[in-house]
Amino acid sequence: MKIASIPLLASVAAAEVLQLGINKIAPGHHTSRLARRATYIENLANNITGGGYYADVSVGSPPQPQRMVLDTGSSDIWVVAYNADLCTSQRMQEYYGDTCSDVFTPSKSSSFELVDRRAFSIKYLDGTASTGDYITDDFSIANTTIKSLQMGYATKVVRGTGILGIGFSNHVAAATPYPNIMDELVKQNIIPTKAYSLYLNDRRSPEGSILFGGIDTEKFIGNLEVVPIIKDISSGKISSFTVDLEGITVAYPNGSKADIKMPAAEMPTLLDSGTTLSYLPQAMAEDLFEDLGAVTDFKTTGLTFIPCDYLGANSRPKSDPQTLTISFTFGNKTIRVPVQEMVLDVFADYDGPVPIKLPFDNACLFGIQSLGGFSGQSNGIASADFLLLGDTFLRSAYVVYDLTHQQIGLAQANLNSTASKIVELRAEDKSIPSLTGVPAQQQQASPTASKTAGTTTDKGGNVVTVTASPSPSPSNVAGRSGRAPGSDSLVIMAAAGAFAVLGGALMVL
Template sequence: MGIFSTLVAASAVADVVIAQRVIPVGFSKPTARLPALHRRGGTYSQELNNNLTGGGYYAQVTVGTPPQTVDLIVDTGSSDVWILDSNANLCHSKTMQSRYGYCLSTYDSSNSSTYSVVSQDAFSIRYVDGSGAEGDYIKDNFSIGGADIKALQMGLAENSTINSGLLGIGFAANVAAETPYPNIMDLFQNQDLIAIQAYSLYLDDLYAATGTILFGGLDTEKFIGELKTVDIQPDRYGNYSSFTVTLSSLTTTADNGTVANYTTRSAVPVILDSGTTLTYVPSSIANRIFRAFGAVDDTSGTGLVFISCDYLDDNKNLTFDFQFGGKDGPVIRVPVDEMVLNNVQEYVELGLDVPSMPFDNVCSFGLQPNSDYYLLGDTFLRSAYVVYDLTNKQIGLAQANLNSTKSNILEITQESGIPDASGVASQVTAEQTATGLPGTGNSNGGQSATTTGSSSTPSGQSSGNAGARAVSAPSWEALAVTAITGLFGLMGVGLVVL
């Protein structure tokens, strides 16, 4: 596996209104690491680092006194924050590192005056791909996006098959501990850092080095048209433990008007999970899509679905259209080239034996079948602007305004919940210059992007120089105009197996 390098420096979110309780947290992109090849009152903003090929998005935080810098995978599909111990087995075993990668960053409890043990050997977590970590539950001070959280309970992993800790930001009911405890989202609110337990996620497109998560707020410059809400669905026991919403339909649309419908008879419960690289849908849907696109399902062998790289040069503006919550619900359009990953050659260099294919230029497909759970991971989320409201059990969805360089941040308050907000009229006008293919080299994932402006085009139309990822909003957004991130096995670590 590849070695993580220093995270790419990323620009800060501009024009944050300090009076609001909104925490901007950025994430950015380390060098690529391929997933394993087997099944498996203010606003605070954090920038997120995009691991382009592996699909991980990383937030840089600090832990302890004095603060120690740690990089964590942002995971909406789990609820524990956990960090790697400086003496973790993975960090000192060359054999393990050859399989799972070098430790990205670690924490040394002996160097923190505010460290305390909550429960020895009580932390144990496994993810759907079989990866996991175990150790103690501890408490220490934790800082993210300028917000200082006192005495956060975290897992301290002494044994791990994951080379980075995780920032689990789901419901507290889903923590790995036998007895639930106040997790990071609880403490954000309990310590009066944000008004309610809510945040918004903006990953930006496949080529973007950075994205942003806003704790306690949303940014109207980062989405197109109307922000529509859908209800989070409880689990079979009536508890809210994951960000499950109903997928009403899945279609493909081309600019020539051709539409193919892959909808099942009933709505499909899907989990919105930033800790998962790919998108997993029912086999009945996936198989029909594979036939339509000439894709080859080899998940039982290599763990991949193969597809022609010709779709990266799509000239029909072909999109996968996901609709949620019924016929009047939000629609997110995902360009086909966001679903096609040019990473197979890297797998080959690592020893992958690609079976014979009916096409010469082989890529992997960012959509796979599953019979146990349905996850919309990063190949979907990059096209969406998502607001997670844990307090009111709602999700807000809108088309992402890709490559946006502006900000207009609104606080999410106890009274309003997710506000009736509208974003920009249409996709930002941007010109991208690709200097390589996804996952093929430099610390930016082999890509560079240059934004030449942010002027608007008429709603529902694409601009001539908007680039391949300039996707206009669905037609139902046309009148809503007003003038911020599985890395392993199953290619995702988000869904916890308890």
């Protein structure tokens, strides 16, 4: 996969604080083919690596540029070997619909060392895997070099882009845990504590930022609330950024609300930047789909779609309380996600009819999907036991990931902020500090209109318009059993698949 060049936006923000620009790569920056194998949902989730958030770093001496997927859901950094199977096999590239971008060549680096041959093996929730060796080499990020950082050197891959895993070191893929990037940043006196702040920004913005060792109070609204990290459902210990979710509520423009039924009072929820969509247990997802008139295409893709008419909410300011929102409550903090942040017009540049039969003509991909489609994966985890909130949620939140104190800081994101006021975290801090951001949303992005004018009616009887027409003609959303004609949807579904990357390494082999 050849990715268009985007300038690095990295700089040292303050003493002992590192700020790195992260770039959002949309499907339009590459072309992909889908493999005709397995089930469509596996193809769509596994074989496309666009639509995520990438960081520009470098590895080796002299530095070899690398573009990596930023992943809070895993803990290993790994590079793609120059001679990886995917990189050298045209047959594999056609099969998996991907090619290699930036690769790493050990012989070109004077600081390279082999640590353990054939010891690197990691498997992700979506079934993708990478295997190879463990190595050490110099790793440069945000104009700062970490010496002799251990990472994976992947010789067998199905995606052509490396991963920048920034989770707990006890969750690495190695049989014996090793100090990962977060440990080395502190050990080498680059930052004072193992913590960073993530700001993905508006879905229409091409870039966000990650701040190692600090918090930017201009990037969030109101109080930064602290919630504890709980034990990971697979490891039984604190090894991932899992927190308790206490509720999901749909708030309609007419003031009514609908709570999504949960199987338990609190649900383990992974906050994972490496996953482009968000996933709920099947029963919860179906409850939400019914409320909003979303429809699952069971026959062809396994994905859930929603009328693009919901993008009409873009015409309202984000601070407008009448905007339809999906709210997620964690303890004392509720993050409100405007529904348009969950509506992805993946067919916007497609000139023909969408080859999926749905009860609405203007189909958009819904940013929340069901985990039921992954129930057959051999991951040893029941899909009803947890939630996974990816980029479609995280864009609306400002999240502080504190590994030292095993805490998460949560606040509503101040989208499109151009100001910065950084508070440096200190080694002597006993917790994430109590901080307050800006009082209200500071900027408003330009509205992005839907491709088709019209309206839709949700279960709550609320008509959501896509234009400012004074007399819209509502069209009721039909049932939930979409059907498709067959394999002719392969090409167009590549666009939808670009948003369906599952990055979190919930299972490490």
